[in-house]
Amino acid sequence: MSAGARIGVVTFPGTLDDVDASRAVRRAGAEAVPLWHADADLRGVDAVVVPGGFSYGDYLRCGAIARFSPVMTEVVAAAGRGTPVLGICNGFQVLCESGLLPGALHRNVGLNYVCRDQWLRAENTTSAWTTRYEPGAEVLVPVKHGEGNYVAEDAVLDELEGEGRVLFRYVDGNPNGSARDIAGITDARGRVAGLMPHPEHAIDPLTGPTDDGLGMFLSALDALVAA
Amino acid sequence: MTDNPATAATADVDSTGRAAATPDLQQPYRELGLKDDEYARIREILGRRPTEAELAMYSVMWSEHCSYKSSKVHLKYFGDTTTAEMREKMLAGIGENAGVVDIGDGWAVTFKLESHNHPSYVEPHEGAATGVGGIVRDIMAMGARPVAVADPLRFGPADAPDTRRVLPGVVGGVGGYGNCLGLPNIGGEVVFDACYARNPLVNAMCVGVLRAEDLHLAHASGAGNQVILFGARTGLDGIGGVSVLASETFEGDETGAGRKKLPSVQVGDPFAEKVLIECCLDLYNAGLVVGIQDLGGAGLSCATSELASAGDGGMRVDLDRVPLRARGMNPAEILSSESQERMCAVVRPEDVDAFMEVCRKWDVTATSIGEVTDGQNLQCYWHGELVLDVPPRTVAHEGPVYERPVRRPEAQDRLVADAPDALRRPSGPAELRETLLRMAASPNLASRDWVTSQYDRYVRGNTVLAQPADGGVLRVDESTNRGIAVSTDCNARYTQLDPYEGARLALAEAYRNVAVTGSTPMAVTNCLNFGSPEDPGVMWQFQQAVRGLADGCAELGIPVTGGNVSFYNQTSDAPILPTPVVGVLGAIDDVTRRIPTGIGGEEGESLILLGETRDEFGGSEWARVVHDHLGGRPPRVDLAREKLLAEVLVAGSRDGMVSAAHDLSEGGLAQALVETVLIGETGARVVLPEDADPFVWLFSESAGRALVAVPRSEELRFSEMCTARGLPWTRVGVADAGSDALEIQDVAEIPLGELRESWEGTLPALFG
Numbered sequence: 001m002s003a004g005a006r007i008g009v010v011t012f013p014g015t016l017d018d019v020d021a022s023r024a025v026r027r028a029g030a031e032a033v034p035l036w037h038a039d040a041d042l043r044g045v046d047a048v049v050v051p052g053g054f055s056y057g058d059y060l061r062c063g064a065i066a067r068f069s070p071v072m073t074e075v076v077a078a079a080g081r082g083t084p085v086l087g088i089c090n091g092f093q094v095l096c097e098s099g100l101l102p103g104a105l106h107r108n109v110g111l112n113y114v115c116r117d118q119w120l121r122a123e124n125t126t127s128a129w130t131t132r133y134e135p136g137a138e139v140l141v142p143v144k145h146g147e148g149n150y151v152a153e154d155a156v157l158d159e160l161e162g163e164g165r166v167l168f169r170y171v172d173g174n175p176n177g178s179a180r181d182i183a184g185i186t187d188a189r190g191r192v193a194g195l196m197p198h199p200e201h202a203i204d205p206l207t208g209p210t211d212d213g214l215g216m217f218l219s220a221l222d223a224l225v226a227a
Numbered sequence: 228m229t230d231n232p233a234t235a236a237t238a239d240v241d242s243t244g245r246a247a248a249t250p251d252l253q254q255p256y257r258e259l260g261l262k263d264d265e266y267a268r269i270r271e272i273l274g275r276r277p278t279e280a281e282l283a284m285y286s287v288m289w290s291e292h293c294s295y296k297s298s299k300v301h302l303k304y305f306g307d308t309t310t311a312e313m314r315e316k317m318l319a320g321i322g323e324n325a326g327v328v329d330i331g332d333g334w335a336v337t338f339k340l341e342s343h344n345h346p347s348y349v350e351p352h353e354g355a356a357t358g359v360g361g362i363v364r365d366i367m368a369m370g371a372r373p374v375a376v377a378d379p380l381r382f383g384p385a386d387a388p389d390t391r392r393v394l395p396g397v398v399g400g401v402g403g404y405g406n407c408l409g410l411p412n413i414g415g416e417v418v419f420d421a422c423y424a425r426n427p428l429v430n431a432m433c434v435g436v437l438r439a440e441d442l443h444l445a446h447a448s449g450a451g452n453q454v455i456l457f458g459a460r461t462g463l464d465g466i467g468g469v470s471v472l473a474s475e476t477f478e479g480d481e482t483g484a485g486r487k488k489l490p491s492v493q494v495g496d497p498f499a500e501k502v503l504i505e506c507c508l509d510l511y512n513a514g515l516v517v518g519i520q521d522l523g524g525a526g527l528s529c530a531t532s533e534l535a536s537a538g539d540g541g542m543r544v545d546l547d548r549v550p551l552r553a554r555g556m557n558p559a560e561i562l563s564s565e566s567q568e569r570m571c572a573v574v575r576p577e578d579v580d581a582f583m584e585v586c587r588k589w590d591v592t593a594t595s596i597g598e599v600t601d602g603q604n605l606q607c608y609w610h611g612e613l614v615l616d617v618p619p620r621t622v623a624h625e626g627p628v629y630e631r632p633v634r635r636p637e638a639q640d641r642l643v644a645d646a647p648d649a650l651r652r653p654s655g656p657a658e659l660r661e662t663l664l665r666m667a668a669s670p671n672l673a674s675r676d677w678v679t680s681q682y683d684r685y686v687r688g689n690t691v692l693a694q695p696a697d698g699g700v701l702r703v704d705e706s707t708n709r710g711i712a713v714s715t716d717c718n719a720r721y722t723q724l725d726p727y728e729g730a731r732l733a734l735a736e737a738y739r740n741v742a743v744t745g746s747t748p749m750a751v752t753n754c755l756n757f758g759s760p761e762d763p764g765v766m767w768q769f770q771q772a773v774r775g776l777a778d779g780c781a782e783l784g785i786p787v788t789g790g791n792v793s794f795y796n797q798t799s800d801a802p803i804l805p806t807p808v809v810g811v812l813g814a815i816d817d818v819t820r821r822i823p824t825g826i827g828g829e830e831g832e833s834l835i836l837l838g839e840t841r842d843e844f845g846g847s848e849w850a851r852v853v854h855d856h857l858g859g860r861p862p863r864v865d866l867a868r869e870k871l872l873a874e875v876l877v878a879g880s881r882d883g884m885v886s887a888a889h890d891l892s893e894g895g896l897a898q899a900l901v902e903t904v905l906i907g908e909t910g911a912r913v914v915l916p917e918d919a920d921p922f923v924w925l926f927s928e929s930a931g932r933a934l935v936a937v938p939r940s941e942e943l944r945f946s947e948m949c950t951a952r953g954l955p956w957t958r959v960g961v962a963d964a965g966s967d968a969l970e971i972q973d974v975a976e977i978p979l980g981e982l983r984e985s986w987e988g989t990l991p992a993l994f995g
Contacts, residue, residue, distance in 0.1 A: 013502050013590065016409030020688040023705075054407045057498025113402050113681045144406070144683045201685040206819060207702065208685065 005030040005224050007217075008045035010075070010091070012037040012066050016053035017088065017200060024200040025049065028217035040070035046224050047084040047128075048075050050091030052145075052198060062105060062147050063093035072098055082227075084128040084220050085192045089145055092184070092194035101185055101194045102160070103152030108145070109177030115144035117209040118197055119172040120183050124164050127190035128223035132215035139168075139212035141197040143175050143183075148196035150178035150185075160185055168195055191223075240558065241279040242612040250276050259286035265627055272621050280546075280607060280615040283559035284528040284622055291794055293525050294626035297760035298792045301773045305787045308777040313786040316749060318442055324368040324521065325435070326788020327442060328750045330814040334703055335439040336711055337369045340379070340432045340754040340810045342793035346493075347429035351396025355429050356404035356495040360567050362433040363408060363500065364521035367507050367570070370442055371435030374687065375701055376405050377414035378431050379715045379754070379808045380678075383424030385670035385993050390419070393427050395994055401431070402681040407497035408504065411690045412682035413699025414713055416808075419670045422719075425798040430754040430791075430808050434713055436703055441511060446518040447538035447573045450601040454534070454544060455579070457586055457593035458503045458569035460552035461527070465493035465565025499568040506589035507570060515582045518573035528562045528622070530571040531597075531605055535619035538573075541602035542619070547610050548596045558607060558614045573599060629760075636764035642724060645858030647844040652922050659921060660975035662853065664985045666926070667901045669852045672894045673989035674905075695906055696824045697740035697890045700815065710818035714740035714811055718893065719804035720846035721861035726768040728861055730775035730807045735869045735930050736892050737811035738783060742873035743888040743933050745822040745880025746813030751780050753790040753809050758802020760794045768805040776807060782866040785811075820880045822888045822935075825907025829886040831939040832962040834911060835946065836896065837872055838932030839955050842923045848893040849926045868931040868954075875954050876933065884945040887936035896959075897925040899934045900969060905983055910966030913959055921974050936962055 007025045009032050011018045022032035033045050037055075042048065055066035066072060072094065079085045079100050087095035095101045108114060117140055122133035133139070152160070157179055160166055167184040174181050176196070184195025199213025246252075256266040259282060269277050269285050277285060291297060305321060314320070318335055319327040325339035343358025359376060366373045378401050383390045405412055415432070447454065510516050518538065520530040527549070535542040546558045552566075574582050579595065586593035600606075605622070607615035653662045666672055675694060684693040691710060692700035698714035716736040722729025734751065741748045753776060758765040780787050796803045815821060826832055844850050845859030879885035887907065889899045904911050915924050937945045942958075949956040963970075970976040 013505075014407070014498050016407075016501075016686050020686070023688055053409065054498060054501075057407070057496070059498070112399070113406060113683075115406075115683050115685070116680050142685050144685060146406075198685065201688060203688075207688050207690055 005221050006033050006045045007220065008033045008035040008042055008048045010035045010037065010048065010050045010071055012055035012069060014054040014057050015051055017051040017198065020200040021049045021051040021088065024203045024214065024217050027203050028214060028221055030221055035071055037069040037071050040074050042074045042078055047220050048078065050075065050085065050087040050094050051200065052089030052091060055090055055094060058090070062090060063097040066094045067097040076100060079192050082189065082191050084223055086129050086216065086220065087194040088198055088200060089196055092196055095192065095194045100192045101187060102156045103150055105147050105196070106149040106151050107147050108149050113146040114175045115142065116175065118143040118170060118175055120168040120197060121171045123166045123169055124186060127167060127186040127193055129193040129216045129219050130167055131222055132219040138171060140210045141199055141202040141213050142208060143197045145176070145196055148176040148178065150182045152179065163188065167193055168197065240609050240612055240614055242614050243278055243616050246278045247275045252276060254282055256282060256286065260290055261286050265289060273617065278614050280558040280562055281617055283563045284532065284615065284617070287525040287528050287563055288532060288622045289626040293529060295792055296627045297629050297631050297794060298769065299628050300630055301770050304773055305777050308781045309786050310781065313784055317786050317788055318439060319369070320786065320788050323789070324365045326750060326752060327369060328788060328812060329439055330709065330711060330749065332704065332707060332709055333439050334709065335437050335442060336812060337366055337371045337435045337437065338432065338713065338752055338810065338812050339365055339789050340430055340715065340752050340808060341365065341791045342754050342756060343429045343431060344427065344756065344793050344796055347397050348393065348425065348427050351393045352400040353494050355397040355400030357493045357567055358429050358431045359401055359404045360495045360497065360500050361523045362431045363410070364523060364570065366433045366435035367504060368519050368521040369435060369437065370511050371437040372508055373410055373433050373435045373504060374689070375413045375434045375699065376410045376432060377412060377699060377713060377715060379416040381418045381420065381423045381428035381806065383419065383427065384421050385419045387424060389424065391994065397427065397429055398678050398681055404495055404497045406683040408501050409686045411684045411686050411693065413684060413690055413693040413701060414715060416715060417675050417678050420719065420804060422803045426796045426803050428756050428796065428806060432713065432715055432810055434711070447534040447542055447599045449517060449575065450540050450599050451576055452517055452599040453574045453576055453579050453595045454542060454597040454599065455572045455574050455582060455593055456549060456569060456596045457572065457591055459496065459499050459566055460550045460592060461561055461564045462552040462566045463556065463560065463564065466560055466563050493565050493567050495567045502589050502591060503568055503570060506586060506591045509585045510582060513581060513585060515574060515578045515585065516572050517575060520571050522569040522571060524565065526562065526564045526566070532619045532622040534571065534573060535605045536623040538599060541600040541604045541606065542597060543600050544597035544607045546607050548594055550592055550594050558609045631760050631766045632763040633766045633770050634763035635767050642858055643860060647847070647850045647856055647859050650850060650854045650856055656974050659925065660977065663897045663925065663975065664977070666849065666852055666894050666898060667982065668985040668989050669848070670989055671848060672898050674987045676987060677990035677994060691818045691821050692744055692823065695902065696744065698744045698746070700744050700746065700818060700821045702818045708817045708819055710815045712741045712744045712746035712813040712815060715808055716740060717806050717808040718846065719806040720851070720857055722772060722805040722807060723857065724846050724859065724861045726771035726805050727775035728864055730772040731779040731864045731866065732861055732930055733807055733809040734776055734779040735864050735866060736890065737809045738869055738873065739890045739933065741811045741813035742876045743822060743890045744815070745820055745877055746815040747877050748785055748811050748813045748873060750785055750812045751787045751809060753787065753807055754793065755790065756793045756796050756803065756806040756808065758797035762802060765802050772805055772807040776809065779866055783870055822880050822885050824887060824889050824903060826887045826903050826911060826936040826962040827907035827909025827964060829938040830964065832886055832936040833939055833942045833958060834913065834960045834962065835935050835937055836932060836957045836959045837875065837935060837949065837954060838868065839929060840924055840927055840932065841929045843927050843929045847926070847928045862928050862930045864930045871952060871954050872931055872933060875949060875952060878948065879935065879945060884937060884941040885935050886938055889934045891932040891934060893928065895926045895928050896934065901982055901986055903934060904969050904979060905986060910963045910968050910979060912961055912963050912966065913971040915959060916957060
């Protein structure tokens with residue numbers, strides 16, 4: 001049973017999708033626990049979501065300031081202990097800046113911000129955040145970002161592919177020019193995940209294109225029960 | 228103050244004492260946009276010459292943009308025509324920062340449209356961005372959480388080189404600022420017309436939600452209450468900006484003898500605004516605010532005089548306490564600065580510590596700059612010297628009022644006489660097919676996806692419908708599914724042909740666009756974009772449009788809750804087409820009942836055209852695209868019919884009888900069909916009535932019509948309801964899930980792929 005699971009949702013100044021991430025956590029059946037950037041305290045949560053937005057205005061470089069926040073120090077430490085962590089969009093950028101995930105996110109190749117419903121193919125379905133997906137399943141989830149072009153050295157990309165750490169790949173058009181159509185990745189242990197698309201905006205066909213994104217949150221609950 | 232950069236020395240300051248002692252000093256009031264008689268009136272009010280600070284405050288507050296001096300006498304008509312019954316759901320109306328409407332269950336919604344036209348021509352990105360920022364602060368000043376934005380935009384010809392400069396900048400500015408605030412963009416318009424070539428219209432709408440009991444009106448009551456300025460520091464940006472907004476040239480005036488030239492267009496910082504939003508909401512929730520006012524056009528001049536006029540006493544402000552970000556600013560500059568992302572609150576003394584604590588949490592600079600007094604005047608001090616001492620109402624509310632000459636232009640008769648009847652019409656299937664595709668690909672009818680995909684429509688997770696739907700729909704309450712709908716519309720070609728009827732048509736279309744989502748229209752806002760008020764012909768257009776809109780609202784029984792006027796949208800002596808953009812707000816009990824735009828949601832749908840189709844092509848998109856023609860009369864408008872149509876659509880949504888609906892407007896039935904099949908990704912077979920002229924049926928722009936898809940099982944019940952209520956209806960075909968084409972019997976069969984290429988290809992080809 002996952003009824004008792006508590007999932008933290010981080011808010012930096014400039015975070016935008018924290019309400020959505022919290023709603024997704026609740027819809028999956030867990031308690032959403034707000035985590036404030038200035039507090040070095042994870043309030044005993046079982047997993048953490050770093051949601052999208054423009055943390056600290058993204059003024060220096062996306063996610064570059066957020067990584068130094070007190071809460072991120074705790075998130076990095078918790079990830080080291082195996083706590084599941086999910087970074088969405090700006091949260092993905094923050095996890096890359098924090099060194100929890102390899103690579104970086106550059107400006108979209110088209111230069112424009114892109115908000116659209118995007119088809120993704122589930123590649124890794126064994127990470128803490130993706131067990132609810134069938135291998136090769138295609139899901140429709142919104143993307144919305146100006147800097148989602150995933151880049152890494154070839155060796156890193158090869159390693160990610162070799163170890164099966166690509167979580168999702170863009171299909172039916174790459175919205176931002178990401179290397180090898182990578183939409184999301186995980187760390188070596190499959191506990192820390194980051195992706196540019198927004199599963200928290202696809203939890204109800206009333207307000208999103210589908211409810212395909214809910215599986216990520218349900219997967220995490222499964223992982224917590226199994227742990 | 229120790230944390231301020233060096234400020235101007237007090238010795239140089241033009242105090243009230245010095246003003247009294249030097250009555251004959253020549254003052255540059257003309258350069259500040261004041262007329263001789265206006266300056267004389269200021270002297271009369273004060274009993275002496277104004278100080279520099281006073282002159283700056285009066286000149287900016289008495290500008291067209293702030294004082295509505297040319298429009299006031301006409302705008303009064305909105306109030307005159309609003310009945311007690313129409314006011315029933317209105318919690319705040321014209322004169323407040325934004326109108327507020329009671330939508331039930333204790334929820335209130337506030338919404339407003341505003342223009343940022345000239346700045347967006349000068350500097351498209353920042354002009355549009357700060358336009359969004361300004362309207363969002365207006366909504367915050369009502370005590371509401373902003374929940375959505377929508378932007379009606381108008382540009383010169385789509386293929387003009389300057390449009391390629393202005394449009395991407397404006398769209399990037401709207402997106403860059405709005406996306407960063409975390410506000411879904413759920414509607415708006417993009418219109419191209421040669422008249423906007425050097426006069427783009429950038430209007431911005433914001434919608435906010437609050438509990439009805441939390442409504443905050445801007446006032447400064449209670450002697451001893453503190454006046455706190457919070458948000459960004461005050462700099463030299465946008466000084467004189469407000470005067471520029473309402474003048475014909477782009478030469479900003481220099482209050483500082485030309486020593487500091489900064490761009491007249493302000494620069495926005497959306498991150499600062501996002502933090503300010505959350506900070507304000509925390510302050511409201513904690514009950515720490517007595518009165519609040521945003522700082523927009525005219526900056527502190529406007530905020531302090533508005534707050535003081537609406538309160539029950541005077542106000543003292545120490546301008547040297549204002550946190551600055553530029554050196555050597557003088558009192559006049561501090562009062563006029565239009566630095567963005569600032570708010571001004573009135574706070575009880577015992578709440579000041581708690582107020583500051585909330586601001587510290589959000590890293591928002593907050594400074595007590597003065598207090599409410601039991602005097603009558605607004606008084607500003609500069610290092611202890613009195614530099615401004617004015618009755619606040621004379622600044623904010625008792626400015627000049629002009630009865631500008633109004634005259635129907637002589638050319639109007641010729642325009643109306645030039646009916647489109649003689650224009651060559653397509654004959655035969657091949658020409659009709661070609662016309663349909665050409666129209667679908669024309670800049671004004673083509674898909675807006677290139678624009679709207681640069682806007683976040685998902686954030687906050689309550690967007691139920693957004694572009695390309697006719698109206699945006701938002702969930703307000705997750706537990707009850709109560710929601711709202713908004714739409715903005717205006718066809719300025721209709722308004723040019725007949726400003727009275729054109730304004731009613733704009734109202735009818737926005738009203739219909741709300742209704743096709745299944746929502747009940749409740750209230751109206753507007754942004755009246757016109758040429759120079761000094762041109763009697765423009766004033767005639769304005770007067771007619773105001774009357775048409777007000778009379779239309781009275782007929783529909785929904786109030787105008789606020790609005791904005793933008794004059795001087797003209798280059799040399801060619802005004803823009805009169806463009807009264809109308810925004811309608813609706814409410815829907817259950818957002819799960821909203822009606823989508825695309826067909827194919829249910830298996831086996833019949834397509835039913837509601838309303839009557841007449842041979843009406845005056846001002847039509849067909850006349851523009853094919854013949855570059857504008858003349859004749861606009862389509863007839865019957866608001867009783869619009870009301871009936873809306874009632875049928877709402878009933879159809881409530882009882883689950885309608886699975887898709889799309890309003891018919893520019894481009895007529897043909898365009899509605901193109902959009903409904905492409906959005907729904909479902910083919911259709913269309914059969915027009917036997918005696919129908921296919922050209923008229925496909926391309927006429929008769930008002931009061933909508934195309935609906937009805938599940939076959941509901942067809943009888945729905946059509947009987949229409950008949951019983953007296954709404955004409957015509958079955959025009961079926962959705963065909965098995966087909967990949969739009970087939971119009973005896974006219975054309977067009978594969979969806981070909982249709983999509985036409986409809987979607989235009990804007991990307993033009994703008995990359």
